[in-house]
Amino acid sequence: MFDPKKVKKDFPIFSRKINGKALVYLDNASTSQKPKSVINALTNYYETFNSNTHRGIHTMSEEATAAYEDTREHVMKFINANLPKEIIFTRNTTEAINLVAYSWGEENIKSGDEIIVSAIEHHSNLVPWQELCRRKNATLKIIPIKKDLTLDLSAYEKLLSKKTKLVSISAMSNVLGYMPDLNKIIKSAHKVGSIVLVDGAQSVAHMKTDVKKLDCDFLAFSSHKMLGPTGVGVLYGKFEILSNMNPFMFGGDMVKSVEQHKAYWNDLPWKFEAGTPNIADVIAFDAALTYLDKIGLENIHKYDQKLLKYAVSKFSKYEKDGVSLILPTFKSSTSRSSSTTSNSSSSTFDSSVTSSILSFSIKGIHPHDIAQIFNDEGVAIRSGYHCSQPLIEHLNLSSTARMSFYFYNTEADIDRAEIALKRTLKLFKN
Amino acid sequence: MELYSEIILDYFKNPVNKGIIAEPSGTCTEHNPLCGDKIRVDLVLDKKGKVSEAKFSGEGCAISQAATSMLTEKLIGKTPAQIKKIDNDEIYKMLNIPISPGRVKCALLGLVTAKKAAILCKKTK
Numbered sequence: 001m002f003d004p005k006k007v008k009k010d011f012p013i014f015s016r017k018i019n020g021k022a023l024v025y026l027d028n029a030s031t032s033q034k035p036k037s038v039i040n041a042l043t044n045y046y047e048t049f050n051s052n053t054h055r056g057i058h059t060m061s062e063e064a065t066a067a068y069e070d071t072r073e074h075v076m077k078f079i080n081a082n083l084p085k086e087i088i089f090t091r092n093t094t095e096a097i098n099l100v101a102y103s104w105g106e107e108n109i110k111s112g113d114e115i116i117v118s119a120i121e122h123h124s125n126l127v128p129w130q131e132l133c134r135r136k137n138a139t140l141k142i143i144p145i146k147k148d149l150t151l152d153l154s155a156y157e158k159l160l161s162k163k164t165k166l167v168s169i170s171a172m173s174n175v176l177g178y179m180p181d182l183n184k185i186i187k188s189a190h191k192v193g194s195i196v197l198v199d200g201a202q203s204v205a206h207m208k209t210d211v212k213k214l215d216c217d218f219l220a221f222s223s224h225k226m227l228g229p230t231g232v233g234v235l236y237g238k239f240e241i242l243s244n245m246n247p248f249m250f251g252g253d254m255v256k257s258v259e260q261h262k263a264y265w266n267d268l269p270w271k272f273e274a275g276t277p278n279i280a281d282v283i284a285f286d287a288a289l290t291y292l293d294k295i296g297l298e299n300i301h302k303y304d305q306k307l308l309k310y311a312v313s314k315f316s317k318y319e320k321d322g323v324s325l326i327l328p329t330f331k332s333s334t335s336r337s338s339s340t341t342s343n344s345s346s347s348t349f350d351s352s353v354t355s356s357i358l359s360f361s362i363k364g365i366h367p368h369d370i371a372q373i374f375n376d377e378g379v380a381i382r383s384g385y386h387c388s389q390p391l392i393e394h395l396n397l398s399s400t401a402r403m404s405f406y407f408y409n410t411e412a413d414i415d416r417a418e419i420a421l422k423r424t425l426k427l428f429k430n
Numbered sequence: 431m432e433l434y435s436e437i438i439l440d441y442f443k444n445p446v447n448k449g450i451i452a453e454p455s456g457t458c459t460e461h462n463p464l465c466g467d468k469i470r471v472d473l474v475l476d477k478k479g480k481v482s483e484a485k486f487s488g489e490g491c492a493i494s495q496a497a498t499s500m501l502t503e504k505l506i507g508k509t510p511a512q513i514k515k516i517d518n519d520e521i522y523k524m525l526n527i528p529i530s531p532g533r534v535k536c537a538l539l540g541l542v543t544a545k546k547a548a549i550l551c552k553k554t555k
Contacts (some may be wrong), residue, residue: 365492366465366467366489366490366491366492367465367491368465368491368493368533368536369434369491369492369493372433372434372533373434376433383465384464384465384466385464385466392466397466398465398466398467398468398489399465399466427434427439428439428442428443428492
Protein backbone atom coordinates (compact mmCIF):
# COMPACT_ATOMS: atom_id res chain seq x y z
CA MET A 1 0.00 0.00 0.00
CA PHE A 2 1.21 3.50 -0.81
CA ASP A 3 1.72 6.27 1.72
CA PRO A 4 -0.72 9.09 0.88
CA LYS A 5 1.41 11.70 2.66
CA LYS A 6 4.48 10.78 0.61
CA VAL A 7 2.44 10.57 -2.58
CA LYS A 8 1.17 14.11 -2.05
CA LYS A 9 4.75 15.37 -2.43
CA ASP A 10 4.72 14.22 -6.08
CA PHE A 11 2.10 16.89 -6.82
CA PRO A 12 3.62 20.40 -7.02
CA ILE A 13 0.23 22.09 -6.59
CA PHE A 14 0.06 21.08 -2.93
CA SER A 15 2.71 23.64 -2.04
CA ARG A 16 0.05 26.24 -2.87
CA LYS A 17 -1.82 28.16 -0.21
CA ILE A 18 -5.43 29.32 -0.55
CA ASN A 19 -6.43 32.21 1.70
CA GLY A 20 -3.26 31.65 3.70
CA LYS A 21 -4.00 27.98 4.32
CA ALA A 22 -2.50 24.85 2.77
CA LEU A 23 -4.69 23.72 -0.13
CA VAL A 24 -7.06 20.84 0.58
CA TYR A 25 -8.34 19.68 -2.80
CA LEU A 26 -11.65 17.81 -2.62
CA ASP A 27 -12.91 18.44 -6.16
CA ASN A 28 -11.34 15.42 -7.82
CA ALA A 29 -14.54 14.34 -9.55
CA SER A 30 -14.22 17.59 -11.56
CA THR A 31 -10.57 17.07 -12.38
CA SER A 32 -7.59 15.52 -10.65
CA GLN A 33 -4.28 17.19 -9.87
CA LYS A 34 -1.18 16.31 -11.90
CA PRO A 35 2.05 14.74 -10.64
CA LYS A 36 5.44 16.22 -11.57
CA SER A 37 6.10 13.31 -13.96
CA VAL A 38 3.10 14.30 -16.12
CA ILE A 39 4.09 17.97 -16.14
CA ASN A 40 7.67 16.95 -17.04
CA ALA A 41 6.44 14.77 -19.90
CA LEU A 42 4.64 17.79 -21.39
CA THR A 43 7.70 20.00 -21.09
CA ASN A 44 9.97 17.27 -22.41
CA TYR A 45 7.89 16.88 -25.58
CA TYR A 46 7.81 20.61 -26.29
CA GLU A 47 11.50 21.08 -25.47
CA THR A 48 13.03 18.05 -27.15
CA PHE A 49 10.90 16.47 -29.90
CA ASN A 50 7.96 18.75 -30.71
CA SER A 51 6.72 17.78 -34.18
CA ASN A 52 3.65 16.43 -35.92
CA THR A 53 2.75 12.73 -35.91
CA HIS A 54 2.11 10.25 -38.73
CA ARG A 55 3.61 12.54 -41.36
CA GLY A 56 7.29 13.31 -41.21
CA ILE A 57 10.27 11.22 -42.10
CA HIS A 58 12.49 13.30 -39.87
CA THR A 59 13.73 11.98 -36.51
CA MET A 60 11.56 14.11 -34.26
CA SER A 61 8.35 13.26 -36.13
CA GLU A 62 9.19 9.59 -35.77
CA GLU A 63 9.81 10.07 -32.05
CA ALA A 64 6.53 11.96 -31.60
CA THR A 65 4.61 9.29 -33.55
CA ALA A 66 6.18 6.51 -31.49
CA ALA A 67 5.43 8.25 -28.16
CA TYR A 68 1.85 8.99 -29.26
CA GLU A 69 1.26 5.38 -30.30
CA ASP A 70 2.97 4.11 -27.11
CA THR A 71 0.25 5.83 -25.10
CA ARG A 72 -2.38 4.06 -27.17
CA GLU A 73 -0.80 0.72 -26.36
CA HIS A 74 -0.56 1.66 -22.70
CA VAL A 75 -4.27 2.58 -22.61
CA MET A 76 -5.05 -0.77 -24.25
CA LYS A 77 -3.19 -2.63 -21.49
CA PHE A 78 -4.63 -0.36 -18.78
CA ILE A 79 -8.22 -1.37 -19.60
CA ASN A 80 -7.29 -4.83 -20.94
CA ALA A 81 -8.49 -4.26 -24.51
CA ASN A 82 -7.47 -6.67 -27.28
CA LEU A 83 -5.86 -4.34 -29.78
CA PRO A 84 -4.33 -0.84 -29.91
CA LYS A 85 -6.72 -0.02 -32.77
CA GLU A 86 -9.63 -0.36 -30.36
CA ILE A 87 -8.39 2.83 -28.62
CA ILE A 88 -9.42 6.16 -30.15
CA PHE A 89 -8.21 9.47 -28.77
CA THR A 90 -10.79 12.25 -28.48
CA ARG A 91 -10.88 15.57 -26.63
CA ASN A 92 -12.75 14.23 -23.59
CA THR A 93 -15.45 11.78 -22.48
CA THR A 94 -18.16 13.97 -23.97
CA GLU A 95 -16.56 13.86 -27.42
CA ALA A 96 -16.08 10.09 -27.15
CA ILE A 97 -19.81 9.65 -26.44
CA ASN A 98 -20.73 12.05 -29.25
CA LEU A 99 -18.51 10.07 -31.62
CA VAL A 100 -20.64 6.99 -30.92
CA ALA A 101 -23.88 8.98 -31.14
CA TYR A 102 -22.98 10.48 -34.53
CA SER A 103 -21.07 7.63 -36.12
CA TRP A 104 -22.70 4.46 -34.77
CA GLY A 105 -26.01 6.13 -33.90
CA GLU A 106 -26.65 7.76 -37.28
CA GLU A 107 -26.36 4.41 -39.06
CA ASN A 108 -27.88 2.05 -36.53
CA ILE A 109 -30.72 3.87 -34.80
CA LYS A 110 -34.00 3.84 -36.71
CA SER A 111 -37.46 5.23 -36.04
CA GLY A 112 -39.13 3.25 -33.25
CA ASP A 113 -35.86 2.00 -31.73
CA GLU A 114 -35.16 2.50 -28.04
CA ILE A 115 -32.10 3.74 -26.16
CA ILE A 116 -31.82 3.22 -22.40
CA VAL A 117 -29.90 5.48 -20.02
CA SER A 118 -30.27 5.83 -16.25
CA ALA A 119 -31.44 8.49 -13.82
CA ILE A 120 -27.89 9.05 -12.56
CA GLU A 121 -26.32 10.16 -15.85
CA HIS A 122 -24.10 13.20 -16.28
CA HIS A 123 -25.43 15.55 -18.98
CA SER A 124 -22.71 14.21 -21.31
CA ASN A 125 -24.31 10.75 -21.27
CA LEU A 126 -27.84 12.08 -21.58
CA VAL A 127 -28.03 15.02 -24.00
CA PRO A 128 -26.29 13.24 -26.96
CA TRP A 129 -28.91 10.46 -26.71
CA GLN A 130 -31.81 12.92 -26.32
CA GLU A 131 -30.61 14.55 -29.54
CA LEU A 132 -30.06 11.26 -31.39
CA CYS A 133 -33.57 10.10 -30.43
CA ARG A 134 -35.01 13.43 -31.60
CA ARG A 135 -33.20 13.16 -34.97
CA LYS A 136 -34.23 9.53 -35.49
CA ASN A 137 -37.68 9.54 -33.92
CA ALA A 138 -36.44 6.94 -31.45
CA THR A 139 -37.41 6.68 -27.77
CA LEU A 140 -35.20 7.39 -24.77
CA LYS A 141 -36.00 5.25 -21.71
CA ILE A 142 -34.68 5.95 -18.23
CA ILE A 143 -33.74 3.38 -15.56
CA PRO A 144 -35.36 4.88 -12.44
CA ILE A 145 -33.61 5.50 -9.14
CA LYS A 146 -34.95 4.05 -5.87
CA LYS A 147 -35.40 5.79 -2.52
CA ASP A 148 -32.08 4.36 -1.31
CA LEU A 149 -30.39 6.15 -4.26
CA THR A 150 -29.50 2.97 -6.14
CA LEU A 151 -30.89 2.12 -9.57
CA ASP A 152 -34.02 0.00 -9.89
CA LEU A 153 -32.57 -2.89 -11.88
CA SER A 154 -35.79 -4.91 -11.92
CA ALA A 155 -37.43 -1.93 -13.64
CA TYR A 156 -34.47 -1.96 -16.05
CA GLU A 157 -35.14 -5.59 -16.97
CA LYS A 158 -38.69 -4.58 -17.91
CA LEU A 159 -37.47 -1.70 -20.09
CA LEU A 160 -35.36 -4.07 -22.20
CA SER A 161 -36.89 -5.48 -25.37
CA LYS A 162 -36.08 -6.29 -28.98
CA LYS A 163 -36.49 -2.56 -29.64
CA THR A 164 -33.53 -1.74 -27.36
CA LYS A 165 -30.51 -0.94 -29.53
CA LEU A 166 -28.24 0.75 -26.99
CA VAL A 167 -27.84 0.92 -23.22
CA SER A 168 -25.57 3.79 -22.16
CA ILE A 169 -24.72 3.79 -18.49
CA SER A 170 -22.35 5.46 -16.05
CA ALA A 171 -20.02 3.17 -14.11
CA MET A 172 -19.87 5.68 -11.25
CA SER A 173 -22.20 8.60 -10.55
CA ASN A 174 -20.39 11.94 -10.26
CA VAL A 175 -22.94 13.09 -7.68
CA LEU A 176 -23.50 9.95 -5.60
CA GLY A 177 -20.30 7.94 -6.08
CA TYR A 178 -22.73 5.09 -6.78
CA MET A 179 -21.46 2.19 -8.91
CA PRO A 180 -24.31 0.22 -10.50
CA ASP A 181 -23.95 -3.52 -11.11
CA LEU A 182 -22.50 -3.25 -14.62
CA ASN A 183 -22.01 -6.99 -15.11
CA LYS A 184 -25.71 -7.56 -14.66
CA ILE A 185 -26.73 -4.55 -16.78
CA ILE A 186 -24.46 -5.55 -19.66
CA LYS A 187 -25.45 -9.24 -19.64
CA SER A 188 -29.16 -8.39 -19.73
CA ALA A 189 -28.67 -5.88 -22.56
CA HIS A 190 -26.74 -8.39 -24.65
CA LYS A 191 -29.51 -10.96 -24.17
CA VAL A 192 -31.92 -8.73 -26.12
CA GLY A 193 -29.25 -7.93 -28.72
CA SER A 194 -28.49 -4.40 -27.54
CA ILE A 195 -24.97 -3.00 -27.34
CA VAL A 196 -23.69 -1.19 -24.22
CA LEU A 197 -21.67 1.98 -23.77
CA VAL A 198 -20.08 2.50 -20.36
CA ASP A 199 -19.37 6.08 -19.24
CA GLY A 200 -16.17 5.56 -17.25
CA ALA A 201 -15.36 9.25 -16.66
CA GLN A 202 -15.38 8.74 -12.88
CA SER A 203 -14.72 5.03 -12.51
CA VAL A 204 -11.60 4.42 -14.62
CA ALA A 205 -9.56 6.67 -12.30
CA HIS A 206 -10.69 4.83 -9.19
CA MET A 207 -10.90 1.12 -9.91
CA LYS A 208 -9.55 -1.55 -12.23
CA THR A 209 -11.51 -1.56 -15.50
CA ASP A 210 -11.32 -4.72 -17.60
CA VAL A 211 -13.27 -4.32 -20.84
CA LYS A 212 -12.93 -8.03 -21.63
CA LYS A 213 -14.41 -9.11 -18.31
CA LEU A 214 -17.10 -6.43 -18.47
CA ASP A 215 -17.81 -7.28 -22.11
CA CYS A 216 -18.94 -3.69 -22.77
CA ASP A 217 -19.06 -2.62 -26.41
CA PHE A 218 -17.84 0.94 -25.81
CA LEU A 219 -16.07 2.63 -22.90
CA ALA A 220 -15.55 6.40 -22.72
CA PHE A 221 -13.29 8.21 -20.26
CA SER A 222 -11.01 11.24 -19.80
CA SER A 223 -7.33 11.65 -19.05
CA HIS A 224 -7.74 14.73 -16.86
CA LYS A 225 -9.65 12.94 -14.11
CA MET A 226 -6.84 10.37 -13.77
CA LEU A 227 -3.72 12.54 -13.34
CA GLY A 228 -3.32 13.24 -17.07
CA PRO A 229 -3.63 16.53 -18.98
CA THR A 230 -6.93 18.09 -20.05
CA GLY A 231 -7.91 17.75 -23.69
CA VAL A 232 -7.52 13.97 -24.00
CA GLY A 233 -10.42 11.56 -23.95
CA VAL A 234 -10.54 7.89 -24.85
CA LEU A 235 -13.12 5.88 -26.72
CA TYR A 236 -12.64 2.14 -26.51
CA GLY A 237 -14.78 0.12 -28.90
CA LYS A 238 -14.87 -3.56 -29.85
CA PHE A 239 -12.96 -4.04 -33.09
CA GLU A 240 -15.90 -5.54 -35.04
CA ILE A 241 -18.13 -2.60 -34.15
CA LEU A 242 -15.55 0.12 -34.80
CA SER A 243 -14.56 -1.36 -38.17
CA ASN A 244 -18.15 -1.13 -39.38
CA MET A 245 -18.54 2.49 -38.27
CA ASN A 246 -18.02 5.48 -40.52
CA PRO A 247 -15.99 8.51 -39.43
CA PHE A 248 -17.92 11.59 -38.34
CA MET A 249 -15.07 14.07 -38.61
CA PHE A 250 -13.40 14.44 -41.97
CA GLY A 251 -10.11 15.94 -43.09
CA GLY A 252 -6.41 15.24 -42.78
CA ASP A 253 -4.92 12.13 -41.18
CA MET A 254 -8.19 10.18 -41.30
CA VAL A 255 -7.84 9.37 -45.01
CA LYS A 256 -5.83 6.77 -46.88
CA SER A 257 -6.14 8.32 -50.29
CA VAL A 258 -7.98 11.34 -51.64
CA GLU A 259 -9.21 12.00 -55.17
CA GLN A 260 -10.68 15.32 -56.25
CA HIS A 261 -14.25 14.17 -55.62
CA LYS A 262 -13.88 11.17 -53.30
CA ALA A 263 -11.78 9.93 -50.40
CA TYR A 264 -10.91 6.55 -48.87
CA TRP A 265 -10.79 6.22 -45.09
CA ASN A 266 -7.68 5.40 -43.16
CA ASP A 267 -7.52 2.22 -41.05
CA LEU A 268 -8.64 2.03 -37.46
CA PRO A 269 -8.03 3.89 -35.20
CA TRP A 270 -6.86 6.82 -37.33
CA LYS A 271 -10.07 7.07 -39.36
CA PHE A 272 -11.60 8.55 -36.20
CA GLU A 273 -8.73 10.94 -35.45
CA ALA A 274 -9.09 13.69 -38.06
CA GLY A 275 -6.59 16.53 -38.02
CA THR A 276 -3.48 17.02 -35.92
CA PRO A 277 -4.25 15.28 -32.64
CA ASN A 278 -3.49 16.56 -29.13
CA ILE A 279 0.04 15.14 -29.36
CA ALA A 280 1.62 16.68 -26.25
CA ASP A 281 -1.23 15.82 -23.93
CA VAL A 282 -1.61 12.26 -25.24
CA ILE A 283 2.12 11.70 -24.71
CA ALA A 284 1.92 13.10 -21.17
CA PHE A 285 -1.13 10.90 -20.48
CA ASP A 286 1.27 7.94 -20.77
CA ALA A 287 3.16 9.27 -17.73
CA ALA A 288 -0.15 9.47 -15.81
CA LEU A 289 -0.91 5.82 -16.59
CA THR A 290 2.60 4.83 -15.49
CA TYR A 291 2.03 6.66 -12.20
CA LEU A 292 -1.31 4.90 -11.66
CA ASP A 293 0.26 1.51 -12.50
CA LYS A 294 2.82 2.15 -9.78
CA ILE A 295 0.21 3.05 -7.14
CA GLY A 296 -2.14 0.26 -8.24
CA LEU A 297 -5.83 0.71 -8.91
CA GLU A 298 -6.76 -2.01 -6.40
CA ASN A 299 -4.96 0.01 -3.74
CA ILE A 300 -6.68 3.21 -4.84
CA HIS A 301 -10.07 1.52 -4.64
CA LYS A 302 -9.39 0.20 -1.13
CA TYR A 303 -8.11 3.57 0.04
CA ASP A 304 -11.14 5.36 -1.49
CA GLN A 305 -13.42 3.20 0.67
CA LYS A 306 -11.41 4.01 3.78
CA LEU A 307 -11.53 7.77 3.15
CA LEU A 308 -15.24 7.74 2.35
CA LYS A 309 -16.01 5.83 5.56
CA TYR A 310 -13.95 8.33 7.53
CA ALA A 311 -15.72 11.29 5.86
CA VAL A 312 -19.13 9.75 6.54
CA SER A 313 -18.25 9.15 10.21
CA LYS A 314 -17.21 12.81 10.54
CA PHE A 315 -20.01 14.50 8.60
CA SER A 316 -22.86 12.32 9.89
CA LYS A 317 -22.23 13.76 13.38
CA TYR A 318 -23.86 16.98 12.17
CA GLU A 319 -27.21 15.55 11.11
CA LYS A 320 -28.82 17.20 14.12
CA ASP A 321 -27.59 20.54 12.73
CA GLY A 322 -29.40 19.95 9.44
CA VAL A 323 -26.57 18.30 7.49
CA SER A 324 -27.89 15.59 5.13
CA LEU A 325 -25.58 13.12 3.41
CA ILE A 326 -26.67 12.26 -0.13
CA LEU A 327 -25.21 8.78 -0.20
CA PRO A 328 -26.64 5.52 -1.61
CA THR A 329 -27.90 2.97 0.94
CA PHE A 330 -27.11 5.41 3.77
CA LYS A 331 -28.87 4.73 7.07
CA SER A 332 -28.29 7.50 9.55
CA SER A 333 -28.14 6.91 13.29
CA THR A 334 -31.00 9.37 13.82
CA SER A 335 -33.33 7.52 11.47
CA ARG A 336 -32.97 4.23 13.37
CA SER A 337 -34.76 4.37 16.68
CA SER A 338 -33.88 0.80 17.66
CA SER A 339 -30.21 1.49 18.32
CA THR A 340 -29.38 2.14 21.94
CA THR A 341 -26.31 4.27 21.39
CA SER A 342 -26.36 7.20 19.03
CA ASN A 343 -22.68 7.67 18.39
CA SER A 344 -21.54 8.65 14.91
CA SER A 345 -20.20 5.23 13.98
CA SER A 346 -23.71 3.79 14.00
CA SER A 347 -24.44 5.44 10.64
CA THR A 348 -24.06 2.85 7.94
CA PHE A 349 -23.94 2.52 4.16
CA ASP A 350 -23.04 -0.23 1.73
CA SER A 351 -19.45 0.62 0.80
CA SER A 352 -19.47 -1.93 -2.00
CA VAL A 353 -21.82 0.16 -4.14
CA THR A 354 -20.35 3.62 -3.59
CA SER A 355 -16.95 5.24 -3.71
CA SER A 356 -14.86 8.41 -3.37
CA ILE A 357 -17.70 10.97 -3.51
CA LEU A 358 -19.73 12.49 -0.67
CA SER A 359 -22.46 14.96 -1.60
CA PHE A 360 -24.30 16.78 1.15
CA SER A 361 -26.70 19.61 1.82
CA ILE A 362 -27.38 21.74 4.89
CA LYS A 363 -30.91 22.87 5.70
CA GLY A 364 -31.23 26.61 5.19
CA ILE A 365 -27.76 27.13 3.73
CA HIS A 366 -27.23 27.35 -0.02
CA PRO A 367 -24.43 25.11 -1.38
CA HIS A 368 -22.74 28.18 -2.92
CA ASP A 369 -22.38 29.65 0.52
CA ILE A 370 -21.06 26.32 1.85
CA ALA A 371 -18.44 26.13 -0.91
CA GLN A 372 -17.47 29.76 -0.29
CA ILE A 373 -16.84 29.21 3.44
CA PHE A 374 -14.93 26.00 2.66
CA ASN A 375 -12.79 28.01 0.24
CA ASP A 376 -12.10 30.58 2.97
CA GLU A 377 -10.67 27.63 4.90
CA GLY A 378 -8.55 26.55 1.90
CA VAL A 379 -10.81 23.58 1.11
CA ALA A 380 -11.87 23.26 -2.55
CA ILE A 381 -15.25 21.59 -3.01
CA ARG A 382 -17.87 21.79 -5.75
CA SER A 383 -21.38 23.16 -5.48
CA GLY A 384 -24.28 23.26 -7.91
CA TYR A 385 -25.92 20.77 -10.24
CA HIS A 386 -22.66 18.91 -11.11
CA CYS A 387 -23.95 18.63 -14.72
CA SER A 388 -26.66 16.30 -13.44
CA GLN A 389 -29.69 18.57 -13.24
CA PRO A 390 -32.38 15.85 -13.66
CA LEU A 391 -30.87 13.80 -10.80
CA ILE A 392 -30.50 16.79 -8.44
CA GLU A 393 -34.08 17.86 -9.14
CA HIS A 394 -35.27 14.30 -8.59
CA LEU A 395 -33.67 14.49 -5.14
CA ASN A 396 -35.79 17.62 -4.53
CA LEU A 397 -32.72 19.78 -4.10
CA SER A 398 -31.87 23.02 -5.89
CA SER A 399 -28.21 21.98 -5.79
CA THR A 400 -25.71 20.17 -3.55
CA ALA A 401 -22.23 20.55 -2.11
CA ARG A 402 -19.85 17.76 -3.07
CA MET A 403 -16.56 16.49 -1.72
CA SER A 404 -14.71 14.06 -3.98
CA PHE A 405 -11.52 12.29 -2.98
CA TYR A 406 -8.45 10.82 -4.64
CA PHE A 407 -5.55 8.79 -3.31
CA TYR A 408 -3.47 11.86 -2.39
CA ASN A 409 -6.15 13.01 0.04
CA THR A 410 -5.70 12.14 3.69
CA GLU A 411 -7.83 11.89 6.81
CA ALA A 412 -6.25 15.20 7.82
CA ASP A 413 -7.82 16.75 4.68
CA ILE A 414 -11.23 15.55 5.84
CA ASP A 415 -10.55 16.97 9.30
CA ARG A 416 -9.92 20.33 7.61
CA ALA A 417 -13.24 19.96 5.78
CA GLU A 418 -14.91 19.27 9.12
CA ILE A 419 -13.46 22.51 10.52
CA ALA A 420 -14.91 24.33 7.49
CA LEU A 421 -18.27 22.63 8.08
CA LYS A 422 -18.29 23.74 11.72
CA ARG A 423 -17.49 27.30 10.67
CA THR A 424 -20.30 27.24 8.08
CA LEU A 425 -22.80 26.08 10.68
CA LYS A 426 -21.62 28.67 13.21
CA LEU A 427 -21.82 31.52 10.71
CA PHE A 428 -25.26 30.76 9.34
CA LYS A 429 -27.09 29.26 12.28
CA ASN A 430 -27.99 31.54 15.13
CA MET B 431 -12.99 42.44 3.75
CA GLU B 432 -15.40 39.66 4.74
CA LEU B 433 -17.90 38.43 2.15
CA TYR B 434 -20.29 37.36 4.86
CA SER B 435 -20.39 40.68 6.69
CA GLU B 436 -22.72 41.11 9.65
CA ILE B 437 -25.12 43.15 7.54
CA ILE B 438 -25.31 40.49 4.81
CA LEU B 439 -25.86 37.71 7.34
CA ASP B 440 -28.47 39.78 9.14
CA TYR B 441 -30.45 40.40 5.94
CA PHE B 442 -30.14 36.70 5.08
CA LYS B 443 -31.30 35.45 8.47
CA ASN B 444 -33.96 38.13 9.02
CA PRO B 445 -34.91 39.27 5.54
CA VAL B 446 -36.80 42.54 5.16
CA ASN B 447 -39.74 42.51 2.72
CA LYS B 448 -39.77 38.74 2.27
CA GLY B 449 -43.13 37.46 1.08
CA ILE B 450 -45.57 37.76 -1.78
CA ILE B 451 -48.11 40.42 -2.65
CA ALA B 452 -51.57 39.10 -3.50
CA GLU B 453 -52.38 41.62 -6.24
CA PRO B 454 -49.15 43.24 -7.39
CA SER B 455 -48.99 45.93 -10.07
CA GLY B 456 -46.06 44.01 -11.50
CA THR B 457 -44.34 40.70 -10.75
CA CYS B 458 -41.50 38.69 -12.22
CA THR B 459 -39.68 35.43 -11.39
CA GLU B 460 -36.11 34.87 -12.55
CA HIS B 461 -33.81 31.85 -12.30
CA ASN B 462 -30.10 31.43 -12.12
CA PRO B 463 -29.94 27.95 -13.68
CA LEU B 464 -26.28 27.41 -12.77
CA CYS B 465 -26.88 27.43 -9.04
CA GLY B 466 -30.60 26.75 -8.90
CA ASP B 467 -31.49 30.18 -7.48
CA LYS B 468 -35.01 31.43 -8.02
CA ILE B 469 -36.24 34.89 -7.08
CA ARG B 470 -39.64 36.53 -7.43
CA VAL B 471 -40.19 40.27 -6.98
CA ASP B 472 -43.66 41.80 -6.52
CA LEU B 473 -44.26 45.55 -6.78
CA VAL B 474 -47.27 47.77 -6.00
CA LEU B 475 -47.52 51.28 -7.47
CA ASP B 476 -49.37 54.15 -5.76
CA LYS B 477 -51.55 56.72 -7.54
CA LYS B 478 -48.50 58.78 -8.48
CA GLY B 479 -46.97 55.76 -10.17
CA LYS B 480 -44.33 55.25 -7.47
CA VAL B 481 -43.57 51.95 -5.72
CA SER B 482 -45.41 51.84 -2.41
CA GLU B 483 -44.74 48.20 -1.60
CA ALA B 484 -42.05 45.73 -2.72
CA LYS B 485 -41.64 42.12 -1.67
CA PHE B 486 -39.43 39.25 -2.75
CA SER B 487 -39.60 35.46 -2.39
CA GLY B 488 -37.79 32.38 -3.60
CA GLU B 489 -34.60 30.61 -2.70
CA GLY B 490 -30.95 31.23 -3.16
CA CYS B 491 -27.61 31.82 -1.54
CA ALA B 492 -27.00 34.36 1.21
CA ILE B 493 -25.66 36.91 -1.27
CA SER B 494 -28.65 36.81 -3.63
CA GLN B 495 -31.17 36.77 -0.78
CA ALA B 496 -29.54 39.63 1.15
CA ALA B 497 -28.99 41.69 -2.01
CA THR B 498 -32.62 41.36 -3.07
CA SER B 499 -33.91 42.14 0.40
CA MET B 500 -31.78 45.30 0.60
CA LEU B 501 -32.84 46.25 -2.91
CA THR B 502 -36.56 46.05 -2.12
CA GLU B 503 -36.02 48.78 0.50
CA LYS B 504 -34.42 51.01 -2.12
CA LEU B 505 -37.29 50.49 -4.55
CA ILE B 506 -39.88 52.22 -2.36
CA GLY B 507 -40.78 55.66 -3.75
CA LYS B 508 -39.18 55.01 -7.14
CA THR B 509 -41.02 54.99 -10.48
CA PRO B 510 -40.56 52.01 -12.85
CA ALA B 511 -38.46 54.29 -15.08
CA GLN B 512 -36.17 55.08 -12.15
CA ILE B 513 -35.87 51.38 -11.27
CA LYS B 514 -34.83 50.60 -14.83
CA LYS B 515 -31.95 53.07 -14.42
CA ILE B 516 -30.42 51.45 -11.30
CA ASP B 517 -27.01 50.22 -12.39
CA ASN B 518 -24.95 47.29 -11.16
CA ASP B 519 -22.47 49.51 -9.33
CA GLU B 520 -25.25 50.74 -7.06
CA ILE B 521 -25.83 47.14 -5.97
CA TYR B 522 -22.14 46.55 -5.31
CA LYS B 523 -22.00 49.79 -3.30
CA MET B 524 -25.11 48.81 -1.36
CA LEU B 525 -23.67 45.36 -0.52
CA ASN B 526 -20.23 46.77 0.37
CA ILE B 527 -18.53 43.36 0.15
CA PRO B 528 -16.01 41.98 -2.38
CA ILE B 529 -17.97 40.29 -5.19
CA SER B 530 -15.82 37.75 -7.05
CA PRO B 531 -16.63 36.87 -10.70
CA GLY B 532 -18.34 33.67 -9.54
CA ARG B 533 -20.77 35.63 -7.36
CA VAL B 534 -21.74 38.43 -9.77
CA LYS B 535 -24.91 36.62 -10.86
CA CYS B 536 -25.87 36.04 -7.23
CA ALA B 537 -25.45 39.74 -6.44
CA LEU B 538 -27.41 40.93 -9.47
CA LEU B 539 -30.25 38.39 -9.77
CA GLY B 540 -32.56 40.53 -7.59
CA LEU B 541 -31.92 43.66 -9.66
CA VAL B 542 -32.54 41.86 -12.95
CA THR B 543 -35.82 40.51 -11.55
CA ALA B 544 -36.90 43.88 -10.10
CA LYS B 545 -36.27 45.64 -13.42
CA LYS B 546 -38.41 43.12 -15.28
CA ALA B 547 -41.14 43.42 -12.65
CA ALA B 548 -40.99 47.21 -13.03
CA ILE B 549 -41.38 46.98 -16.82
CA LEU B 550 -44.41 44.72 -16.33
CA CYS B 551 -46.07 47.16 -13.89
CA LYS B 552 -49.57 48.14 -14.94
CA LYS B 553 -50.54 51.79 -14.70
CA THR B 554 -52.15 52.80 -11.41
CA LYS B 555 -55.42 51.08 -10.62
